[in-house]
Amino acid sequence: MEHSEIMELLPAYVDQELGIAETLTVQSHLDSCPECRREYAEQSALSKCVRTETAYFKAPPDLAARIAAHIPDTLPQDKPRRISLPSFPASWGLSSNLSWLQVGTAMATLLVAVWSAGLYLNLPTADDRITEEAISNHVRSLQADHLTDVASTDQHTVKPWFNGKLNFAPTVIDLAPQGFVLEGGRLDYLDGHPVAALIYRRQKHPINLYIWPANGKDAGPKAESSRGYHVVHWTADEMHYWAVSDVEESELLKFSGILRLATHQ
Amino acid sequence: MTDPIKNRRFHMLVMPHLNSAFNLACWLTRSRHDAEDLVQEASLRAFRFFDGFHGDDARAWLLTIVRNTFYTWYQENHAQQQNTLFDEEFHSLDTTDAVDMHYRDNNPEKLLLRKDSERQLQQGLAALPLEFREVMVMRELEDLSYKQIAGIVDIPIGTVMSRLGRGRKLLAKILAPANQGE
Numbered sequence: 001m002e003h004s005e006i007m008e009l010l011p012a013y014v015d016q017e018l019g020i021a022e023t024l025t026v027q028s029h030l031d032s033c034p035e036c037r038r039e040y041a042e043q044s045a046l047s048k049c050v051r052t053e054t055a056y057f058k059a060p061p062d063l064a065a066r067i068a069a070h071i072p073d074t075l076p077q078d079k080p081r082r083i084s085l086p087s088f089p090a091s092w093g094l095s096s097n098l099s100w101l102q103v104g105t106a107m108a109t110l111l112v113a114v115w116s117a118g119l120y121l122n123l124p125t126a127d128d129r130i131t132e133e134a135i136s137n138h139v140r141s142l143q144a145d146h147l148t149d150v151a152s153t154d155q156h157t158v159k160p161w162f163n164g165k166l167n168f169a170p171t172v173i174d175l176a177p178q179g180f181v182l183e184g185g186r187l188d189y190l191d192g193h194p195v196a197a198l199i200y201r202r203q204k205h206p207i208n209l210y211i212w213p214a215n216g217k218d219a220g221p222k223a224e225s226s227r228g229y230h231v232v233h234w235t236a237d238e239m240h241y242w243a244v245s246d247v248e249e250s251e252l253l254k255f256s257g258i259l260r261l262a263t264h265q
Numbered sequence: 266m267t268d269p270i271k272n273r274r275f276h277m278l279v280m281p282h283l284n285s286a287f288n289l290a291c292w293l294t295r296s297r298h299d300a301e302d303l304v305q306e307a308s309l310r311a312f313r314f315f316d317g318f319h320g321d322d323a324r325a326w327l328l329t330i331v332r333n334t335f336y337t338w339y340q341e342n343h344a345q346q347q348n349t350l351f352d353e354e355f356h357s358l359d360t361t362d363a364v365d366m367h368y369r370d371n372n373p374e375k376l377l378l379r380k381d382s383e384r385q386l387q388q389g390l391a392a393l394p395l396e397f398r399e400v401m402v403m404r405e406l407e408d409l410s411y412k413q414i415a416g417i418v419d420i421p422i423g424t425v426m427s428r429l430g431r432g433r434k435l436l437a438k439i440l441a442p443a444n445q446g447e
Contacts (some may be wrong), residue, residue: 011430067304
C-alpha cells in the first residue's frame, strides 16, 4: 500500500476500525514513516482529548417524564372497544353482554401480547452475541489446528510476541501452579476488534482467553453457557476478558477468579 | 401488537438512550434549551414510527431520528443565523455543570494543561462545521462504531473515516494558536 493510502487509513487505525490485515500493514508502515507517525500521534492525541475533556450532556431529569406525558397510554383507535372479563357468576350466563366472539378476540389479543413479549425477551443482547462469537472462535481454533501462533509456556515469551501486533499489551500470566497451564498466544478477531487470545489448558481441556481494551467500567464475572461450552467474562482495568472452554463451569469460574486476583496485583 | 405492549417496549428499548439523544442534540444545536425541545420532538416521532423499528440497535435508531429532526428544524428556522448563533448558557458551561466528565488520563503534563484545554476543546468542538462535529461527537463521546455512524448519517463507512480524520485535524488547527506559549 502506498504512503497516501496509509495516511487515509490512519483515523480508522486510531479507532481500531481496521481489519487485521490492514492493521498490520499500517503498523509496519508506521515503523518506517515519520510523517505517518506524526499524523497518527496527532489523531490519537486529539481523539483522547475530546474523549476525556469535553462535556457529556446528560438529559435533565424531568425530560423523560415530559416525554412520557405526551405518549398516550393507549393510542386512540377507530372503534374504542372495551373488553372486560365477566365476573362470576352473574354475567357468566346468557344474560352476559359479552359474546363468545368477544372472548375470542380477547384471547387472541392476549396471545399476540404474550408472543410479542416472548419475541422481545428473545432478542439477543450484545453479550449474547459476543458469547456466540467467542464460542465460534474457540471451536474454530480447535478445528483448524490453529490454537497458537506462538507456542510457549513462558509468559515472558508470549507477552512480547504481541508487541507490534496489537495496539495494547495484554497481561500474560502463567497459572501452571494453580493447574491452568499457559500454552501460548494467538491473534484473533472478536466483536469487531483485533483481540489477543491466550490459550490455557486444564487437564485435557483447552481454554481460550480473549482480551481487548474496554471503554466502560469494571464489571464482575458473568457466566454463560451455550452449545455445551461455558463462557465467563469480566471487565477490569479497562480490558475485556472472555474465557471460553468446554471445562466445567465451576472450573472456569475458578480460572477467572485466580486470574482476576493475579492481574490486580 | 397491542398498544400497552408497544408502550412498554418503547420505554424499555428507546427511553434508556435519552442521555445519548440529549448529548447529541446539545452538540448539534449548541443550546441546552433547543436540545430539550429537539429531543422531546424526536422522541415523540420515534414513538410514532416505533412499529417500523425491527432492529436491535435502538440507540442508533433514536439518534438517527434526533439527527433528522434537527436537520429539518435547522433548514426551516436557523439556516441563516446558525453560524452566528451562540447560546450563552452552552458556551459559558463550566465543568461543574457538565456532568460525567471522565478523567482516565492522569499524566501530570496533561493535568497541568487540563483546566485551560477543557474550555478550549469545548469551544473548538462546538465551532467545528456540523458535518465534522456530528461524527466527532458520535465517535468520541458516544463511542459508536463507524458502521453505526455510517447508518445514522447515511454516508459510506469510508466517508465516516475521512470526516473523522479531517475533523480532528481541523480541531487541532483551531486549538493550535491557543496552545502556543503554554
